[in-house]
Structure formats: structure tokens, C-alpha cells
Amino acid sequence: MNRVRVGIIGAGSAGLLHALSYSQIHEKAQLVAVCDVNEVTAMGLAKTYKAEKVYTDYKKMLEQKDLDAVSICLPHFLHAEVTEAAAKAGKHVFCEKPMATTLKDCDRMINAAKKAGVKLMIAENHRWTPAHIAMKEALDQGKIGEVILARTYEVVDERTNMGNPSLWKGTADRAGGGSLMDQGVHKAAMLRWFCGDVKSVYCWTSQQMIKLPNKAEDTAMMFLKFDKGAIADLFLSFAPIAYFNNSFELYGTHGTILEDHAWTDPVRIFSIRPGKDSYRWITPKVEHQPHPGYYRISFRLEAEHFMDCILHDAKPDLSGEDGKAAVEVALLGYYSAKAGKEIRRGEVQLP
Numbered sequence: 001m002n003r004v005r006v007g008i009i010g011a012g013s014a015g016l017l018h019a020l021s022y023s024q025i026h027e028k029a030q031l032v033a034v035c036d037v038n039e040v041t042a043m044g045l046a047k048t049y050k051a052e053k054v055y056t057d058y059k060k061m062l063e064q065k066d067l068d069a070v071s072i073c074l075p076h077f078l079h080a081e082v083t084e085a086a087a088k089a090g091k092h093v094f095c096e097k098p099m100a101t102t103l104k105d106c107d108r109m110i111n112a113a114k115k116a117g118v119k120l121m122i123a124e125n126h127r128w129t130p131a132h133i134a135m136k137e138a139l140d141q142g143k144i145g146e147v148i149l150a151r152t153y154e155v156v157d158e159r160t161n162m163g164n165p166s167l168w169k170g171t172a173d174r175a176g177g178g179s180l181m182d183q184g185v186h187k188a189a190m191l192r193w194f195c196g197d198v199k200s201v202y203c204w205t206s207q208q209m210i211k212l213p214n215k216a217e218d219t220a221m222m223f224l225k226f227d228k229g230a231i232a233d234l235f236l237s238f239a240p241i242a243y244f245n246n247s248f249e250l251y252g253t254h255g256t257i258l259e260d261h262a263w264t265d266p267v268r269i270f271s272i273r274p275g276k277d278s279y280r281w282i283t284p285k286v287e288h289q290p291h292p293g294y295y296r297i298s299f300r301l302e303a304e305h306f307m308d309c310i311l312h313d314a315k316p317d318l319s320g321e322d323g324k325a326a327v328e329v330a331l332l333g334y335y336s337a338k339a340g341k342e343i344r345r346g347e348v349q350l351p
């Protein structure tokens, strides 16, 4: 195989970004099929990106023999069912975050991929955001020593989607929660990458703007402790009337890393390690564009990584187990918010 033949299931906002990514790496991937329960939506995406086939039933799409892999870009509660079916049909699975809404479903997905011998990667685009990669490289080079404190923010104005009672976004049953499950898994995945495994969490969830009975929290705040000693705070919200705000602060024993998606050069590193860059702010050059450019960049890079894994039979850098660990942090947060106390990982039974 020198080009992966891919299908997209779910032609909404994420499906569109997956299609765009495949078109940008056309030497490695070819979009051949699109599926959406809404036929007009599926046809629109297929036409724009020249996919040959359109389906409204994903099971029919999975019968297509010359299809190697699928992008699953569906509401969260469908990720496990469709991953299982895709794996059983022998298709490699590239599934959007959050991996699923329960740990049980994450395990179903991991086991299905293992049993079928197909690759499974969770589309955690923050892992491929070049600014985050530059932060991880600086950490691995010891520039700031051991992380002792971390702060991270994600604010996206989702009042329209959250305020639509019939839309799945932010519902407990179809999304598995609100901002914590949706945005929180991004941050949980990155914090784990930077600081190691989580030891305990203390969380608040709140409906600050959207107070519909079938919607979960539009805002979550969480404190985390890590096995290696770092502590962190996490601020997530779909409520504010604000432009996209996405940032990180990492404070270490030998320096600081600041990151903000809104900056032209999104990463600033300060280190007291001896060397020519000691005691001054350094801004590494990374591929970056203002919103929505940084989404397109990270989606392209993660899709390219997964295509490379399929073409060269390599293990994806972000596994099913990594996706599950991020979901676990969100579920621990919900448990803590309900119990009103700090919860240690492993202390309670999560769904």
C-alpha cells in the first residue's frame, strides 16, 4: 500500500477538518467515502473533497472492501460502537476525542482493535500542535527541570451549540458531559504528557450561562496532583463571550515555559540552566497560525502521523490507552465535583 484509502464517518465540524487534512497529505491518503446520517451533509463533504462514495449508514460503508481506514467524527456516545464495528471489518480506526464516555467503552475499543489487529489512534490534535511539541522538547532537554506547577486554560464560546437543547453537544447522555469531558480531555492528555500520571483531582463544575436541564456543565475548574509531585490547575469553559483562549504555563525547578495560542510565536522559554540562552526568554520557531489556522495545522499533522503508522506498520504515538487515561481524568473530575472532595486515582470505581 502506498496510499491509505480513508472514509470519514460524521461529516460535521471535525469531519470537515479531517477531510481537509487528507487533501493536504494526498500523497499518503485518499478520501474515498463519506458517511453521515444527514445525506445532504455527507454529499456536500464528498463533493468538496472528491470522495467517490456517500453513505448514510456506517455499517454499509464498512462493507466497502477497498477501504483501509476510517475517521470517526461522531458524537461521543457513538465512538465505541462504531470503533468496534470498524475494527471487526478490518479497518484502521482514527477516532476523535474524547475516546468514549466511559472507561468500559474505552476498553471495548482497545480490545476490538487488538483482536482485529488494526491500528487505533485517538485524534487528540493538541498532541500534534507544534507549540505543544516544542514545550515537550524543552522539557525533555531539561530546560526547566522538573515541573512543579502547571496552569492551563481553554475558553471557547460554545453558547450557540450548548444552548441548543436538541443538539448532542454538552448533553450527559450523548456527550458524556459538558466542558470537562469535551475540552478537559485535551488538557488532561497534555498535562499527562508534560507532568506524568495524575494522582488526585479536586473539581467544580457549573452551569454559568447555559442552564438547560438536559445540558451538563458549561464550565469546569479542576486542581490536579501528579505522581511525580507537580500540582496543576485547569480552567475550562464554553460560556464566556470571548475569542478562543488556549494557553499553558509550566513552572519548573530550573525555569518556565509559557504558551498561548493567541501569540504570533506561541512559546516562550526561560531557563537558568548554564548556557548561551541562560536567564533570557527564548521563543522557538514553530509552525503556527492564528485561529482557525492552528486547528488546521494540528489536524493535518495528526492525520499524517496516523497515515505513516499504517503505511509503515508503526505504533501510533497516541494509543487507545492514552485516550482512556484522558477520559479517566474527566470522569474523576465529575466524581469529585459530585462528592465535593478530592478524589485519588484508583480510589473509586468509575463507569
Ligand SMILES: NC(=O)c1ccc[n+]([C@@H]2O[C@H](COP(=O)([O-])OP(=O)(O)OC[C@H]3O[C@@H](n4cnc5c(N)ncnc54)[C@H](O)[C@@H]3O)[C@@H](O)[C@H]2O)c1
Residues within 6 Å of the ligand: 009, 010, 011, 012, 013, 014, 015, 035, 036, 037, 038, 041, 056, 058, 072, 073, 074, 075, 076, 078, 096, 097, 098, 123, 124, 125, 182
Ligand atoms: N479535536 C478538536 O479540536 C475537535 C473539534 C471539533 C470536534 N471534535 C470532536 O469530533 C467529534 C464530532 O464533533 P463535531 O463537532 O464534528 O460534531 P457535529 O455535530 O458537527 O458533527 C457530527 C456529525 O455526525 C453525524 N452523525 C450523527 N450520528 C451519526 C451516525 N449514527 N452515523 C453517521 N453520522 C452520524 C451528524 O449528522 C453530524 O453531521 C466529537 O468527538 C468532538 O468532540 C474535536
